[in-house]
Amino acid sequence: MGPLVRPEIRTYEKVYSIKYSLFARWVEATIMGIEKKEAGCKSYKICYVKNNHAEKVLGRTIPGKHIAYFNACPTRIPVGTRIIARYKDEDQKPMEGGSFYVGIIAEIPTGANKHRYLIFFDDGYAQYVNHSDVRVVVETSTQPYEDVASDSREFIKDYLHTYPERPMVRLQKNNFIKTEWNGRWWKAQVLEVDASLVKMFFPMDGRTEWIYRGSTRLSPLFNKKMNIQSKAEQVNKTIRRRTLPFNKSAPVVEYVNMSQEQDQNSAPTAPVEKRAVARKSTTGRPGTPPQEVQEQIYHESRGFIRKKPIQNIALPKFTPHQCSKTCDLSTKTSEEIVSPLLKPILRDWRRQISKERKKTVSRNVISYVAPCGRRLRSMEEVFRFLRLVESDLEIDFFSFDIAIDPTNEWEPAKKNIFLSDISSGIENIPISCVNSLDKNHPTDLIYCNIRQPIEHVNLNLDPNFLVHCNCTDDCQDKSRCECWQLTTEGTKYLGMGEDADIGYRFRRLHESVATGIYECNSRCSCKNTCLNRVVQHPIKQKLQLFKTARRGWGVRTLHDIPQGAFICVYVGKVLNEAVANLEGKMTTGGDDYYAELDFIEVVENMKEGYESEVEDDADEDSSSKNVSKIRISTVETSENGPEPASLNDDDDIDFDVSPVERMSLEHREPSARLQARAKRSGSSNSSTNNSGNSSPDRDVEDEEGNDEQQRQPQTFEPTQVTRPPKQYRAARELYGPDEKVYIMDAKVSGNIGRYFNHSCQPNIFVQNVFVDTHDIRFPWVAFFASMRIRAGTELTWDYNYEVGSVPGKIKYCYCMSKKCRGRLL
Numbered sequence: 153m154g155p156l157v158r159p160e161i162r163t164y165e166k167v168y169s170i171k172y173s174l175f176a177r178w179v180e181a182t183i184m185g186i187e188k189k190e191a192g193c194k195s196y197k198i199c200y201v202k203n204n205h206a207e208k209v210l211g212r213t214i215p216g217k218h219i220a221y222f223n224a225c226p227t228r229i230p231v232g233t234r235i236i237a238r239y240k241d242e243d244q245k246p247m248e249g250g251s252f253y254v255g256i257i258a259e260i261p262t263g264a265n266k267h268r269y270l271i272f273f274d275d276g277y278a279q280y281v282n283h284s285d286v287r288v289v290v291e292t293s294t295q296p297y298e299d300v301a302s303d304s305r306e307f308i309k310d311y312l313h314t315y316p317e318r319p320m321v322r323l324q325k326n327n328f329i330k331t332e333w334n335g336r337w338w339k340a341q342v343l344e345v346d347a348s349l350v351k352m353f354f355p356m357d358g359r360t361e362w363i364y365r366g367s368t369r370l371s372p373l374f375n376k377k378m379n380i381q382s383k384a385e386q387v388n389k390t391i392r393r394r395t396l397p398f399n400k401s402a403p404v405v406e407y408v409n410m411s412q413e414q415d416q417n418s419a420p421t422a423p424v425e426k427r428a429v430a431r432k433s434t435t436g437r438p439g440t441p442p443q444e445v446q447e448q449i450y451h452e453s454r455g456f457i458r459k460k461p462i463q464n465i466a467l468p469k470f471t472p473h474q475c476s477k478t479c480d481l482s483t484k485t486s487e488e489i490v491s492p493l494l495k496p497i498l499r500d501w502r503r504q505i506s507k508e509r510k511k512t513v514s515r516n517v518i519s520y521v522a523p524c525g526r527r528l529r530s531m532e533e534v535f536r537f538l539r540l541v542e543s544d545l546e547i548d549f550f551s552f553d554i555a556i557d558p559t560n561e562w563e564p565a566k567k568n569i570f571l572s573d574i575s576s577g578i579e580n581i582p583i584s585c586v587n588s589l590d591k592n593h594p595t596d597l598i599y600c601n602i603r604q605p606i607e608h609v610n611l612n613l614d615p616n617f618l619v620h621c622n623c624t625d626d627c628q629d630k631s632r633c634e635c636w637q638l639t640t641e642g643t644k645y646l647g648m649g650e651d652a653d654i655g656y657r658f659r660r661l662h663e664s665v666a667t668g669i670y671e672c673n674s675r676c677s678c679k680n681t682c683l684n685r686v687v688q689h690p691i692k693q694k695l696q697l698f699k700t701a702r703r704g705w706g707v708r709t710l711h712d713i714p715q716g717a718f719i720c721v722y723v724g725k726v727l728n729e730a731v732a733n734l735e736g737k738m739t740t741g742g743d744d745y746y747a748e749l750d751f752i753e754v755v756e757n758m759k760e761g762y763e764s765e766v767e768d769d770a771d772e773d774s775s776s777k778n779v780s781k782i783r784i785s786t787v788e789t790s791e792n793g794p795e796p797a798s799l800n801d802d803d804d805i806d807f808d809v810s811p812v813e814r815m816s817l818e819h820r821e822p823s824a825r826l827q828a829r830a831k832r833s834g835s836s837n838s839s840t841n842n843s844g845n846s847s848p849d850r851d852v853e854d855e856e857g858n859d860e861q862q863r864q865p866q867t868f869e870p871t872q873v874t875r876p877p878k879q880y881r882a883a884r885e886l887y888g889p890d891e892k893v894y895i896m897d898a899k900v901s902g903n904i905g906r907y908f909n910h911s912c913q914p915n916i917f918v919q920n921v922f923v924d925t926h927d928i929r930f931p932w933v934a935f936f937a938s939m940r941i942r943a944g945t946e947l948t949w950d951y952n953y954e955v956g957s958v959p960g961k962i963k964y965c966y967c968m969s970k971k972c973r974g975r976l977l
């Protein structure tokens with residue numbers, strides 16, 4: 153199809169025209185005369201058509217912005233075009249009924265949207281419409297959004313500004329998500345997803361509504377917008393990576409880019425090269441299990457898994473005995489650099505897969521057989537055995553995960569460049585570097601694995617300030633170890649109660665601990681075999697730096713890593729905020745290797761949320777204070793119908809609008825916004841609205857002399873609320889009035905942790921750990937495997953950047969995961 157043509161309108165031609173108001177349905181009319189005005193604009197004298205006859209009463213003279221062609225456009229209509237489109241209620245068949253309402257084209261027909269146009273109507277409705285149900289408006293302003301009714305104008309302006317890239321909430325059927333309706337947040341359920349639209353069900357009144365997935369009436373987008381606003385307000389902001397993830401289960405906002413399928417003349421195009429690549433990687437992706445991501449990245453790396461040959465020794469015959477030191481005496485010593493999981497096996501331990509039958513079900517399970525023939529069936533048993541026989545094997549050399557194969561070893565197929573150890577012996581285990589794509593070496597790095605505070609960063613490592621323990625049981629008993637207790641007590645800080653089992657289990661971490669982990673330290677009496685010493689040990693995994701196609705250098709594992717295993721820490725210079733802001737801006741990518749030590753901020757944000765939750769309850773009957781969670785969950789099934797969603801319903805997956813925002817939303821009169829809108833549209837009837845549209849309603853009535861009822865307006869955005877300033881920064885302020893967050897900068901010097909790339913579906917996560925200081929401004933930043941990771945897979949974490957938070961900076965994401973959100977920044 154060719155470019156959009158707007159043929160000249162002639163007298164006696166049939167058109168569609170505004171009649172009652174801009175919002176109301178457009179009706180058939182006939183052009184009775186044309187007047188030329190300044191600047192080439194025309195005004196049209198029309199009369200309305202009724203039952204195929206011109207009405208007796210002549211209509212009036214209106215601008216070209218208020219009439220649309222009678223026939224469908226012969227060419228495809230680009231995004232941003234001012235149109236009218238036939239809106240049909242859901243129960244109407246494709247060929248029947250519906251009325252024309254004014255709006256703009258938001259999407260052109262593509263395979264992804266089943267070859268329909270997405271229309272944003274001025275009155276806040278969004279619908280997919282076939283080409284035959286769209287008519288082009290005869291004249292538009294230079295910027296089509298200027299003609300849009302004021303309630304939707306800002307939204308549509310932003311939309312057109314960023315198109316073809318659009319933030320949208322990724323949703324699936326049955327998800328619950330906080331959704332704004334009538335000035336309040338409600339817990340609504342996804343009934344259906346149709347391309348960029350989602351059909352939400354509001355249980356409180358049984359109504360359903362199709363909403364654009366990029367609308368800020370969906371809480372994840374609202375929250376994102378609020379975050380961006382507050383971040384953009386901070387001057388001198390440079391990019392940092394959050395070191396603690398939070399609200400991980402929230403539905404994500406993705407940056408969808410439809411440009412691959414778009415018409416060439418349909419949208420503003422952006423900086424060519426970057427977008428051209430980003431487009432390929434960001435179009436509509438359904439959720440996928442993590443393993444698929446691993447496979448995908450694994451294949452990108454092009455290589456193969458070698459099985460490490462293990463000498464097939466006969467299983468030692470077990471003769472009953474009391475185990476002692478001699479039970480793990482190995483004559484074998486191996487200098488070979490191997491996976492930690494292979495170490496016991498090279499020392500004559502056996503890792504066996506056997507069938508376990510329980511009632512009628514049988515499954516494969518792992519057991520280890522020690523050199524003395526003793527069979528051990530769990531981490532507990534292995535740990536007890538190792539202690540008993542005083543073995544120098546460590547508990548994290550063992551894994552009972554059936555899918556882990558310690559003999560797997562990744563080998564790249566091609567090595568243009570091979571460096572045997574980028575750490576130059578600083579790490580215990582060499583970190584090789586391979587470039588299979590070209591012949592470039594990584595840029596120079598001063599490798600170091602200890603953080604380096606710059607001048608004036610007062611990192612006090614005096615051990616006398618450390619709490620310590622006197623345990624002699626390798627700190628197995630968490631309730632007796634003072635260091636473990638610091639970790640468990642931290643969880644109480646958030647008011648969620650104490651979780652005695654939180655943190656490491658046999659040196660693996662399966663879930664991050666937001667309030668930090670306190671490891672045993674140099675003052676403790678426990679030994680190196682202690683279960684509470686993890687990130688202070690050197691790297692054990694065999695990692696390799698490798699060149700990726702689009703993300704620079706990245707890191708992969710050369711063997712299988714079990715879930716929860718410690719990988720390494722993130723090390724660099726420790727800068728104060730002022731220096732970081734200065735240095736970050738001095739060179740391009742100066743802030744690429746910044747990681748913010750925002751432990752205090754994240755924990756306080758979480759606590760702040762909790763405390764305000766309690767404050768909110770103060771408004772209620774005091775008897776309900778301690779049962780808010782139960783009350784909310786009963787409310788949902790009660791006969792009185794559900795109440796608006798609040799922060800109390802902890803089963804909710806996404807809502808993190810700050811308590812103050814929530815209050816300001818909830819305390820508004822439920823119908824205040826609607827009334828205001830009705831009033832506004834009423835007043836625009838008698839005046840000229842912002843877009844310069846003179847509204848015809850005043851002098852036009854229908855044939856019975858009544859104003860036609862316009863449909864109830866909807867919105868794309870909730871009424872704006874501004875994010876309040878943070879209520880307190882108590883902990884940070886304890887260190888001084890000017891105390892700001894510190895930043896780890898690994899640009900010039902750092903360890904392998906600096907090379908981890910970002911993924912929207914990562915396989916490692918970050919944990920703040922206190923090792924050499926209990927000063928909460930200076931946690932160690934440590935990485936753990938969030939899932940089982942197969943040999944050859946790239947290790948990635950979620951940078952948690954906020955898209956749009958650094959004005960003028962755009963970074964596209966090439967993580968290639970099926971859940972890619974499209975943008976880093």
Ligand SMILES: C[S@@+](CC[C@H](N)C(=O)[O-])C[C@H]1O[C@@H](n2cnc3c(N)ncnc32)[C@H](O)[C@@H]1O
Pocket residue numbers: 702703704705706744745906907908909910911964965966967976
């Ligand atoms: C901490 S560095 C990671 C190592 C980096 N790739 C290198 O070659 O040194 C962060 C930078 O890597 C790139 N990067 C990381 N993850 C990416 C992703 N998913 N998509 C695009 N670029 C990415 C970006 O340039 C980012 O600023």
